[in-house]
Amino acid sequence: MKNSNLSKSLLIWYDSNKRDLPWRSTKATPYNVWLSEVMLQQTTVVTVIPRYTSFLERWPDVRALAGASIDDVLHEWQGLGYYARARNLHRCARVVVEQYGGVFPDDEAALKTLPGIGDYTAAAIVAIAFGNFSTPVDGNIIRVISRLEGLEQVMPAGKGAVRMRMAELVPAKRPGDFVQGLMDLGSMVCTVRKPDCPACPWGSTRGSTRGSARAGPCRARAGGKPQSYPRKAAKKPRPTRYGVIFWLVDQAGRVMTRRRDETGLLGGMMEFPSTPWREQDWTHEDVLSNVPVAGAGLDWQDVPGTVRHTFTHFHLELRILKGHLSSMPETAHDHAIWSVPHDFVDLALPTVMKKVAKLVYSS
DNA sequence: AAGTCGTGGCC
DNA sequence: TGGCCAAGACT
Numbered sequence: 001m002k003n004s005n006l007s008k009s010l011l012i013w014y015d016s017n018k019r020d021l022p023w024r025s026t027k028a029t030p031y032n033v034w035l036s037e038v039m040l041q042q043t044t045v046v047t048v049i050p051r052y053t054s055f056l057e058r059w060p061d062v063r064a065l066a067g068a069s070i071d072d073v074l075h076e077w078q079g080l081g082y083y084a085r086a087r088n089l090h091r092c093a094r095v096v097v098e099q100y101g102g103v104f105p106d107d108e109a110a111l112k113t114l115p116g117i118g119d120y121t122a123a124a125i126v127a128i129a130f131g132n133f134s135t136p137v138d139g140n141i142i143r144v145i146s147r148l149e150g151l152e153q154v155m156p157a158g159k160g161a162v163r164m165r166m167a168e169l170v171p172a173k174r175p176g177d178f179v180q181g182l183m184d185l186g187s188m189v190c191t192v193r194k195p196d197c198p199a200c201p202w203g204s205t206r207g208s209t210r211g212s213a214r215a216g217p218c219r220a221r222a223g224g225k226p227q228s229y230p231r232k233a234a235k236k237p238r239p240t241r242y243g244v245i246f247w248l249v250d251q252a253g254r255v256m257t258r259r260r261d262e263t264g265l266l267g268g269m270m271e272f273p274s275t276p277w278r279e280q281d282w283t284h285e286d287v288l289s290n291v292p293v294a295g296a297g298l299d300w301q302d303v304p305g306t307v308r309h310t311f312t313h314f315h316l317e318l319r320i321l322k323g324h325l326s327s328m329p330e331t332a333h334d335h336a337i338w339s340v341p342h343d344f345v346d347l348a349l350p351t352v353m354k355k356v357a358k359l360v361y362s363s
Numbered sequence: 364a365a366g367t368c369g370t371g372g373c374c
Numbered sequence: 375t376g377g378c379c380a381a382g383a384c385t
Contacts, residue, residue, distance in 0.1 A: 040381040047371070047380085081369025084383075118383045138381045156382090157364095183381055192379065193374080235377085236366095265368065310376090312368055351370060 001217040006148075006202060007171045007178060013201035014181030017188070021045065022053055028176070030104035031062050033129035037121045038089055042082060045187070051080060063102050065093040074268050074348040083267055083350070088116030106130040128176040135166035136179055140186025146230035147190060148202065150219030155230040195226045240315040243277040244287045245356050247303065247322040254338035256292065257347060265311070270337070270347040272356055277316060287321070292336070298323040305359050309352040316352065320360060 018024075023036035035055065039048045055076055059065040065073070070090050077086035092115045096104055104125070105111055111122035123136035137159050145162045146155060153161050171178055189196045197203055203216050220226040248256040257270050273292035275282055291298065303320035310316070339347060344357060 037381060038383095042369085042380055042382055044371080044380050079370075081371090082382085084368065088383080116383065120382060124381070136381080139379080140381065180381085187381085238377090267368090310370085312370090313366075315376095 001202075003168050004171070006217065007169055009201040010181050010185065011171070011174060011178055014177055014184060017184065019184065022049060022056075024180070028129055030106075030125060030129040032056065033125055034092075034104060034117075034121070035089070037124050037128075038085055038116055039080065041085060041121070043080065047080070051076075061102075062093050062096050062104070065090065066097040066102075070268065071348065075346070078269070078348050079351055081351075083269055085116055087262070087268060091115040092117065104129070106132065108134060124179065127170070127179045131174075131176055133170055133172060133175050134179075135163050135170055137162050137166060138183060140183040140190075141166065141179075142230050143192065144182055144186045144190045147195070147220035147226050148218050150223060150229065152231060154233050157233070158231075190226075193227060195221075197221050197226060236313075238310070238314050239279050240317060241277040241279050242281045243316065243318050244275045244282050244290075245307075245318050245320045246273045246290075246292055246300075247320055247356075247360055248273065248293065248298075248325065249323070250325045250338060251327075252338075252340075254340050256336050257339055258292075258336050266350045266352075268348070269350045269353075271350075271353050273336075274318070282319075293325070298325070303360055303363050305363065307352070307355045307359055309355060318352075318356060320356060322360065 021036075023032045036048065036052055039052055039055075058076065059068055068090065070087065073086050073090045074083065077083060080086075095114055096102060106126065106129075108122045108126050111117050111125055112119070117125070120136050120138050123134040124138075126132050126134040127136060139156075142155050142159055142162050145151065145165050146153075149161075149165055151158065151161055155162075169178075185200070189199045197218070200216075200218070200221075202218050203221075215222050218226070220229045246256070250256070256273055258273055260266050260269050260271050262268050275287055275290040288300075300321040300323045303322050305320075307318040307320070308316070309318070337347075341357070341361070349357075
């Protein structure tokens with residue numbers, strides 16, 4: 001099948017199966033497309049939709065976002081994960097306002113210099129928001145194109161081959177719709193586990209003579225095992241790390257929290273003080289040398305149960321020790337922020353820390 | 364260039 | 375239930 005026919009079939013399929021996503025059609029401004037694409041990085045559409053809507057309501061344009069505090073942005077982002085996205089989003093908004101007069105550049109290379117905008121997102125903005133030719137390659141497109149061509153390259157390392165094929169397929173006319181159609185196809189039809197090949201616009205075509213079926217253009221389908229594409233490398237096993245949380249309550253009933261370092265895991269988010277998280281489990285003695293307040297004379301009590309949480313590259317098991325301060329704490333330990341539980345909603349708490357609070361209050 | 368970086372849903 | 379995966383970026 002000719003490239004132009006592949007593109008046309010896909011666009012026809014897109015038009016008749018289009019989902020009404022809140023960042024599509026008339027709402028596909030550069031700001032909206034950028035925001036949605038960053039939120040959609042490694043995150044499902046179902047998860048993003050409500051978060052996108054409330055985010056946009058709070059900060060309707062790039063100037064509003066640039067004027068926000070990083071604390072408010074992280075708070076709005078809580079639970080979405082990959083918190084560097086929120087920090088970069090905020091930085092990017094400020095750069096666009098300060099260096100581009102509040103107008104997103106339509107140039108792919110310029111977009112890629114902005115914080116949090118990489119190969120995929122820059123290309124997606126060019127095609128979807130500006131309607132210009134580009135060749136974005138995301139997980140869906142890797143899967144669809146790998147299957148279409150039966151690519152044997154290990155992905156995502158071999159995504160260059162996908163991008164080259166995309167350059168032949170993306171039409172000059174509706175590049176944004178084509179690209180979104182490809183991603184819709186990947187998430188609705190050409191899925192990871194059970195591809196619905198009969199529903200594919202690139203399915204086998206009817207032969208004109210006697211209605212016999214001819215082979216379609218998809219190599220993976222012709223091979224009988226479309227699920228075996230894309231080829232992927234074996235993954236490393238995830239180790240388990242251990243930590244002990246100090247649930248410290250002062251005489252006013254406030255609980256000690258603190259802000260994590262700006263970079264790294266859960267960067268900038270709030271936490272309940274903890275020992276480091278390490279692969280070796282903690283002895284009671286080791287734990288006590290990490291108590292977050294000076295003058296240890298505290299009576300620590302075990303909170304029954306364990307918090308289990310899995311990050312991208314390790315499992316985490318947290319035990320919790322509860323202690324009550326008999327006198328008011330000395331000044332500014334670790335820049336502690338003391339909050340009554342009622343006010344936890346004001347903190348940018350990552351999900352693992354919400355699990356900690358939940359276990360404490362259920363015991 | 365391989366590791367780091369969240370979370371929830373799926374089977 | 376534990377591994378896999380999702381509109382990836384950054385170091």
